[in-house]
Amino acid sequence: MELPQHIAIVMDGNGRWSKARAKPRHFGHKAGLESLKKIIEAAAKRGISYLTVFAFGMENWLRPSAEVNYLMNLFLTALRRDIGRLHENGIRVQFIGDRQQVHADLIQNMQEAESLTRDNSRMTLIVAFNYSGRWDIGQACQLLAEKVAANKLSAADINEECISQHLSTAAWPDPDLFIRTSGEQRLSNFLLWQLSYAELYFTNKHWPEFDEAELDKAIAFYASRERRFGKISEQLLIGAEHA
Numbered sequence: 126m127e128l129p130q131h132i133a134i135v136m137d138g139n140g141r142w143s144k145a146r147a148k149p150r151h152f153g154h155k156a157g158l159e160s161l162k163k164i165i166e167a168a169a170k171r172g173i174s175y176l177t178v179f180a181f182g183m184e185n186w187l188r189p190s191a192e193v194n195y196l197m198n199l200f201l202t203a204l205r206r207d208i209g210r211l212h213e214n215g216i217r218v219q220f221i222g223d224r225q226q227v228h229a230d231l232i233q234n235m236q237e238a239e240s241l242t243r244d245n246s247r248m249t250l251i252v253a254f255n256y257s258g259r260w261d262i263g264q265a266c267q268l269l270a271e272k273v274a275a276n277k278l279s280a281a282d283i284n285e286e287c288i289s290q291h292l293s294t295a296a297w298p299d300p301d302l303f304i305r306t307s308g309e310q311r312l313s314n315f316l317l318w319q320l321s322y323a324e325l326y327f328t329n330k331h332w333p334e335f336d337e338a339e340l341d342k343a344i345a346f347y348a349s350r351e352r353r354f355g356k357i358s359e360q361l362l363i364g365a366e367h368a
């Protein structure tokens with residue numbers, strides 16, 4: 126079965142999962158963290174090379190401040206408590222997103238996690254934190270404009286490859302499979318450029334219910350898809366015969 130090299134996940138539905146159990150929203154975020162830990166292990170065990178998760182979007186600052194504070198504390202506690210285990214398991218941890226608005230304590234722990242795990246090669250976990258796809262494209266444009274202004278780059282040389290190389294995800298291949306839980310079928314300003322050719326998988330399961338078996342269903346869905354990248358089926362067959 127063909128395995129996706131890179132999976133990107135919008136971990137949606139923690140709030141609805143709590144509501145269905147007559148519990149406060151933070152109960153769902155705590156359960157969501159447990160789900161995330163299991164899925165990281167499961168993805169690494171299956172040989173996935175890159176796993177990107179949307180942990181906090183730029184728009185999420187608009188939530189009630191008690192929920193934002195809870196999430197910030199949860200991230201900080203999780204980073205301090207769980208980074209050792211990720212490291213022992215050979216996981217490299219990287220963060221993408223705008224660090225400007227993020228609390229100094231959290232930034233420091235993010236940097237420490239990145240440097241502790243930098244030589245791990247079993248799987249790379251990319252945590253999108255204070256991230257927005259439009260922000261990413263915007264910051265790439267700024268970098269390119271600065272290079273043009275400094276005569277380090279000619280405007281005529283700006284092509285797709287060059288833009289990809291200035292996104293916060295420049296170091297990694299684009300996701301092959303996008304998963305969103307909890308029934309919504311939106312990208313919500315996640316990896317807009319990078320998801321151009323990803324297979325899109327949606328499930329009604331809420332994130333705290335998304336387990337190893339659910340991950341396998343998503344991977345099986347991916348394996349059943351024919352990725353044509355703009356070509357037709359017959360061309361793909363010819364390519365395979367000559368491979």
Ligand code: FPP
Pocket residue numbers: 136137138139140141142154155157158161179180181185199200203252307332
């Ligand atoms: C979406 O559910 C979830 C979030 C906005 C936060 C994601 C956070 C976690 C899974 C916790 C652990 C993560 C890390 C990196 C420590 P929602 O609140 O939007 O649910 P709803 O749409 O049902 O309200």
